Structures are given as structure tokens and as C-alpha cells.
Amino acid sequence: MTINDLSTEQQKAPTPELENNSGQGPNSEVPDIVAKRFNWGAFTFSWIWGLGNKTYITLLTLVLVFIPFVGNIAAIIANIIFGIKGNRWAWQNKQWKSIEHFHKVQKTWACWGIGLMIAGLILAPVVILLTYGIALETGGPDISQYK
Numbered sequence: 001m002t003i004n005d006l007s008t009e010q011q012k013a014p015t016p017e018l019e020n021n022s023g024q025g026p027n028s029e030v031p032d033i034v035a036k037r038f039n040w041g042a043f044t045f046s047w048i049w050g051l052g053n054k055t056y057i058t059l060l061t062l063v064l065v066f067i068p069f070v071g072n073i074a075a076i077i078a079n080i081i082f083g084i085k086g087n088r089w090a091w092q093n094k095q096w097k098s099i100e101h102f103h104k105v106q107k108t109w110a111c112w113g114i115g116l117m118i119a120g121l122i123l124a125p126v127v128i129l130l131t132y133g134i135a136l137e138t139g140g141p142d143i144s145q146y147k
Helices: 008-010 042-051 056-063 070-093 098-140
Strands: none
Touching: 042 056, 042 070, 042 098, 056 070, 070 098
């Protein structure tokens, strides 16, 4: 059945709104349109995103990065999990005006997160090359005093 098969009255009928059950805790049902998307804001900003979306489990990354050797790897894995589960947690933990409002806010987080990630990937090599160039130009530190 296509839209052309429907009567004019059926075509004009409003589509049913999904119930806004956001902010009702971890046991509340999350609409598929919310739950099935990767959350780039949660992935890139982890704990900052978590504070803004009342998802405090993301504060775990602040602890993980201080564990020698495995902490950074664990933090990266945690950020991937935050990206996968972020929309679900944000929907359950914070009250939203509508699904559209939720997506608009999460898109803003994503744009900032991806933008800063790209800027960091571009700026990091520039800073490293500039630092290396300055070290070569100045002759580097005098390490003879440490012998």
C-alpha cells in the first residue's frame, strides 16, 4: 500500500506522536529512533557530555586516565561504550521537550565534538613540528650538564 492508495482524509490524519517518556530513569523504554544512533557527543566529550546530560557514569573516564598503562586504553573503550549507549542514557536520565529537541541538542554536542576532534588532529602535528623546529633552531637543551 502506498500513500496514493489512501483516501484524502487518511493522508491528512496526523501521525501518532511517540510518547515522551524521557527522564523517567533507567527502566524506562527508549524509542528506537533515539536508542539506535551513535552519540558522537558522548564519545568525544565523555564526562563533560555526561554532566550536561545527567549521565554521571561518564565521570568514570576521569578516574581511568590516571591508571598507568591500561587506563588510557580503558578510557577509549569506555568512550566507545558511551557513544553506543549515550542516547539511551541521556533519554532516560534527563527530561526533553520532544524527540526533535533531544536530537537537536545531541547534534550540537556531536558537531562540537567532531569539530574539536578534527581540529586536534590537525593542530597536534603542527605543534609537534613547530616544537621540533624550534628545538633544532636553538640547538636544543644543553644536556652536557647532566653527564
